[in-house]
Amino acid sequence: MSKPLDIASLIDREAVGFHQWLVFLLCFATTLFDGFDTQAIAYTGPAIISAFGLAPGGLAPILTAGVVGMTIGAMTLGLVGDRIGRRPALLGGVALFSVASLATACATSTDQILALRFAAGLGMGGCTPVLLALAAEYGPARHRGAIMTGVLLGLPAGAMLGALLAARMMPAIGWQGIFVVGGALPLGLLVVLCFALPESLQFLAARTRAEDVRRVHAILRRMLGAALPDDARFHVSEATVRASxxxxxxxxxxxxxxxxxxxxxxxxxxxxxxxxxxxxxxxxxxxxxxxxxxxxxxxxxxxxxxxxxxxxxxxxxxxxxxxxxxxxxxxxxxxxxxxxxxxxxxxxxxxxxxxxxxxxxxxxxxxxxxxxxxxxxxxxxxxxxxxxxxxxxxxxxxxxxxxxxxxxxxxxxxxxxxxxxxxxxxxxxxxxxxxxxxxxxxxxxx
CATH class of the missing domain: 1.20.1250.20 (MFS general substrate transporter like domains)
Structure with a gap:
């Protein structure tokens, strides 16, 4: 039987290939839309205040609901990512904030907007720790800091993109249109993620189930462009504990x-x-x-x-x-x-x-x-x-x-x-x- 291959060492000694760059790009695209949706309420706030006849401070509960949702999402979806996998957790987070943003465009009261911003916050806040972990695990140690930073730059880039789009488009499409854009684009990304985003190799190797080992084989074949021995085994050079x-x-x-x-x-x-x-x-x-x-x-x-x-x-x-x-x-x-x-x-x-x-x-x-x-x-x-x-x-x-x-x-x-x-x-x-x-x-x- 062949000697177990250490996943982290294998990634570290190989050049960064197309499939890894694809993972990083998908993570960046997620943070880009995350940054857009996070700031959407700021761009549309004055219009919402006018549309619903709110006092200037009336937007504060809606803003707070989004931040509270992001806080809870970061603390809970990260745990989900460690329990069931980075991929399903990230897909769930993107789906949640996309649908909540689209639904915000149909809201008829500030109470509905508040609830939907909380739900969107759960998804937006939860995506960040999951995609950080995924990007870190696909990046070689020598480039990991730059990779993580590059992925996270999607947040301010998305915020700036949203500000530019809102300034040009909101007079024509209204505040609701900003939320339609902020929901429809990440829903399109979600389809791409379903087909193109792989699970973390280290997460799969740590579980050691036969099905997971087969998935590691398949992902590594695509990454390395070469077949691995059928009896190849994998391990991670760290203690494995149940996430809590x-x-x-x-x-x-x-x-x-x-x-x-x-x-x-x-x-x-x-x-x-x-x-x-x-x-x-x-x-x-x-x-x-x-x-x-x-x-x-x-x-x-x-x-x-x-x-x-x-x-x-x-x-x-x-x-x-x-x-x-x-x-x-x-x-x-x-x-x-x-x-x-x-x-x-x-x-x-x-x-x-x-x-x-x-x-x-x-x-x-x-x-x-x-x-x-x-x-x-x-x-x-x-x-x-x-x-x-x-x-x-x-x-x-x-x-x-x-x-x-x-x-x-x-x-x-x-x-x-x-x-x-x-x-x-x-x-x-x-x-x-x-x-x-x-x-x-x-x-x-x-």
Whole structure:
């Protein structure tokens, strides 16, 4: 009988082929439509307020319902992906947010829109941890950080695409038309996914059932372009456990799980507090209402520009050390903004730098969490970490106005240093050498 083949090692030593690129492209397309649908309510919000005669704050429950749905979806669909497979979980998530978006176009009350945005949020939030795990498992370790970052860039790209389409199309097709587009396009993608998206090789190999072994054979034949011995056996170089949230706190994982959750929570508090309130803060400080939104544009532009170069560092440095550097940079930026006053050139330079110093932390965190757990827990761990982050996003968006009212622009900027300092403590609490459980996935540390 032939010696068992290690799936991770096999992927690592082969060049990235067409079928792997297809997986990455399908994951990117999913995040692209996810990003479009996530922001659809923002594009259509003013029109919905007008159509239903809402007060300006009447949209808040609908916005909150979507974020709550995304939080729950990230925490639950990731577990489903570890239990029954990445492929069915991802197909289910895409189907859910596609149908919910289409149904939103037919809504006749704000209560219906609220319920449908919650349902769409479940699907959108749940897709992210599943496709991150799938992309990571099809990518060789040497390129994994760049692959994951490239896939996730679909989220801001989809958001920007949606903004451009809404500006040009909504006068002609109304707010309902935006949701028709946001539902119909991912439904078309769903058909492609059904035929073209494979299951995770590591997930199949870890289950060891005869049917799963045959599927591994078939996928590897397509990937490698060569037949494997009929008696070839496969294994994954990690312990296999039944996916559950409680497993994240066993086998010595408790400290790292708590620390990673804390870092996600506080990073997202700072990031979303900053992004959500920056235009208002700039306007309060004296910038014109037409220029204030350019602050957010600057932050996102720098984030996107830095994403791929930053991801290329992930295999070359200890991820914890990189996070420490980014967190210290973020704290320095917060202090600098607090003292910049109305020196607008400096304010915009520092705001752009926050795209790296604060936003860049998310790139490192996403790489850290998928390399911190075995295949059988990867989507669950990623989903719960992102779920904790979304809790932080809700908190950061909610408290930003209160902080601004109490401390003014300078106090607002300075307050950003508080969650960043808390996140720094979380990174320092991560046990060295424990966060790379799977040797085939671990980043090299220097």
């Amino acid at each position: 949230v409680s497993e994240l706190f066993r086998n010595g994982n408790t400290r790292n799980t708590v620390a990673i959750w804390a870092v996600y929570l506080f990073n997202w508090v700072a990031w979303f507090m900053f992004l959500s309130w920056l235009p208002t803060v700039l306007k309060t400080a004296g910038l014109s209402v037409t220029l204030a939104p350019m602050g957010t544009v600057t932050v996102n532009a720098v984030f996107i520009a830095c994403a791929i170069p930053l991801s290329m560092l992930l295999r070359k440095v200890d991820t914890r050390h990189l996070l420490v550097g980014l967190l210290l940079l973020g704290i320095a930026i917060a202090i600098g903004l607090a003292n910049a006053g109305t020196a607008w050139s400096l304010v915009f330079v520092l705001a752009g730098a926050a795209g790296l110093g604060i936003g860049g932390q998310q790139i490192a965190l996403n790489y850290l969490v998928v390399t911190a757990y075995p295949t059988s827990l990867r989507a669950t761990a990623t989903g719960w970490a992102i779920g904790m982050g979304r809790v932080g996003a809700i908190a950061g968006s909610a408290v930003g106005g209160t902080v601004l009212a109490a401390g003014g622009p300078a106090g607002f900027y300075l307050a950003l240093a508080v969650p960043l300092a808390a996140a720094l403590l979380g990174v320092l609490a991560i046990r060295p050498g424990r966060y790379a459980i799977d040797p085939g996935l671990a980043p090299s540390a220097h």
